[in-house]
Amino acid sequence: MPTRFGYTLMTEQAGPKDLVRFAVGAEEVGFDFEVSSDHYFPWLSAQGHAPYAWSVLGAVAHATERVELMTYVTCPTIRYHPVIVAQKAATLQLLADDRFTLGLGSGENLNEHVVGEGWPAVADRHAMLAEAIEIIRALHRGDLVDFRGEYYQVDAARIWDLPESGVPIGVAVAGGRGIEEFGPLADHMIAVEPTRDLVETWNDTDGTGTIGVDSRAIGQIPICWDPDRDAAVARAHDQFRWFSGGWDVNADLRTTAGFAAATQYVRPGDVAESIPCGPDLDAIVEAVKPYWEAGFTDIALVQIGGEAQDEFLSAAAKPLLDKLRSASSGP
Template sequence: MPTRFGYTLMTEQAGPKELVRYAVGAEEVGFDFEVSSDHYFPWLSAQGHAPYAWSVLGAVAHATERVDLMTYVTCPTIRYHPAIIAQKAATMQLLADGRFTLGLGAGENLNEHVVGEGWPAVADRQAMLAEAIEIIRALHTGDLVDFRGEYFQVDAARIWDLPDTVPIGVAVSGTQGIERFGPHAEHMIAVEPNRDLVDHWNGHADTSTIGVGGRAIAQIPICWDRDRDAAVARAHDQFRWFSGGWDVNADLRTTAGFAAATQYVRPEDVAESIPCGPDLDAIVDAVRPYWEAGFTDVALVQIGGGSQHEFLDATAKPLLDRLRSAASGG
């Protein structure tokens, strides 16, 4: 299975109409798939946006023809009830003519706190996610569903407009997550190029096989710019939160919290973890560990809403050519 390269519709750094235009441009230059974040808040105020991802994805489904689409990722437990996620995902799949994958994860306090239901401990969040997937799968059969769980209740619910299937990808960070969620998803989502995750997933008796139908899907930020100093400054301004790691990022509550937590992160620190500037080979080298670890799909995040047009017009196609050549051993 050749490595596929995707484009991230970063809802935290662009408005809804711009995101649809970027989606069309990304398809035109040859990206294989597109993923969308699903946020109520941006990570940092400097990013400045947070439109409703599902409205954007519906528009993108109509504006594009070829690229696969995916949430990366949606939390189906607090801000959204899993029965509502099941309905939204079914509708998206119909609009996308089978190109949609439902990417799910346990969420971040940043987005889920807004409905006033609190922020559970990590063990509870994972248990809620498992129960939510059970509900979504049941509703996607088309049957009338009544459900009484530890966290959720569903009363006589049915999805009336239903596609043939809605594949699910689930975010995992270790072998325990694979054991718990792998049997209930077609695809694995992870944020680090960890070969052990791929091997453990493939070694499980009840999971799909990555590389043979199943996919391992990752995401990596880049900050292309003709001027490296400008790229470093922009990455520091808008993406220094990335240095916190997911254990920290999942629990911070507001953009002010992320600003405080990252106040001592220097531009040079960001440049060490994110490829910045015009060097396409540096971007290829940053992405390389993912396909070497067995990941089949890697989505790029081009940092900076105002940089997207130039990135797509001037750089994306030659970058994709280099990535595909390198991934295929060329």
Template sequence: MTRFGYTLFTEQSGPKELVRYAVSAEQAGFDFEVSSDHYFPWLSAQGHAPYAWSVLGAVAHATERVELFTYVTCPTMRYHPAVVAQKAATLQILADGRFTLGLGSGENLNEHVVGKRWPTVARRQEMLREAIQIIRELFTGDLVDWKGEYFEVDSARLWDLPDTPVQIATAVSGERSVETFAPLSDHLIAVEPNKDLVDAWHDARRATGLPGDVRVVGQIPVCWDTDKDAAVRRAHDQFRWFSGGWAVNSDLPTTAGFDGATQYVRPEDVAESIPCGPDLDAIVEAVSKYWAAGFTDIALVQIGDESQEQFLKEAAAPLLDKLRTAAN
């Protein structure tokens, strides 16, 4: 049964608005909600970057049913893994067991703010591997001392542990990251509908004796609007950064960098990769690539803060009906 989610896109909305949208999305029928965890927006035109964990705490109390994810938190630079473990355990208590900790190796855009050198991809993945090990140790409730290659933990213990253990979903993009993180994670996060990647993840888990069929969580941007031209303009203004691909997106350090890197991306280029306008069937067709690739959970990003209320009021419910009929 494919599940469909709503993205609390912190780069384009303020904290109070995000909580309000979270409630409306639950009422519209979404199965889960994911929150980005940014210090910067991708582009200045988006204009926001509230602290995701404060927002999620409020959302946990304002909602009753939807599952919640970080999508994703980097537990290696801006946050020490011991701190991530503490706040994940606390959020799981507030959410009554509805929270999954989504982790990834991060983007320079958000992590550079603490003044550390941005590591290579291989180094970032090694840091993430060690961070997950530390988080797992702390989730046991035992006293943890750790001296690793990248992190130290000195007599740490989580004093408030949830009744429902926090599960971990990890973002991967290639063979090396699959081999590294499949044995350490409960679920898979991926940003492209790549069936080979999904199959490799399942195979890697089975090879270590772990259950192979776990949740596979993806995300896709859409720009619904009753006016297609307005939707294309908004998507180009706020989401043209998406055209760079993650190899580029992970390394650029500032919104000015993303603005410069995407200055030649045209509105029609964005419209080719993101469904824009009122056609719900076009959105279903775009999303279908994910469940065809084996994704079990697919979160939608509705582009533009100014469009959220209308999208949730007018389009979300009929779109979810169409998606569930097509997927299931």
């Protein structure tokens, strides 16, 4: 399976009409797939946006023809009840003509606290996610679902508009325990660390597909391309320094003010050490390389900065994709 490269529709850094326009541009320059974040808040106020991802994806499905689409990722447990996620995923699959994959994860306090249901401990969040996937799968089979679980109740629910091909599900995992718990429930693995152990553990776990054969390992990496390296570093620091906290910390922070306080001592140079910044496409290729070396089949790029998307897509994306495909295909 050749490595595929994706474009991230970062809802935290652009409004809905711009996101649709970027999606069309990304398809035109040759990206294989597009993933969308699904947030109620941006991480930092400097990012400045948070439109409803599912409305954006519906418009993107109509405006594009070829690229595959995916949520990266939706939390189906607190802000959304799983029956609603099942319904909108089925609808989007129909609009996208079978190009959609439902990416799921256990969520972040930043987005889920807004409905006033609290923020459970991580063990409870994982149990809620497993129960939610069970409900979504049943509804996508066309069943009339009555369900009484530990966390959810479903009363005679059915989805009336279902795609014949179903909706593939990817689940975000961070280690072996997550793979053991969620791998058998999912079609594809989502992870943000380019670790070969994740791929090998997935392949060795009973009930999972084989990555590169019938399952995909889908990663994501931020980049900050700009003709001016100093401008790229400044923009990455302004809008993406939250990335340095790691998911163990980030999942529990509640507001943009909390992210600002948690990252107040992160320096521009610190960000530049972890995110490739500037015009050097070869440096970006080197930063992405660990993913395909670890066995990931799909890698989505996050170009930082809503104001930087048009120039990135027109000037850098196509030559960057050429370099990535050449490097990932081997000698």
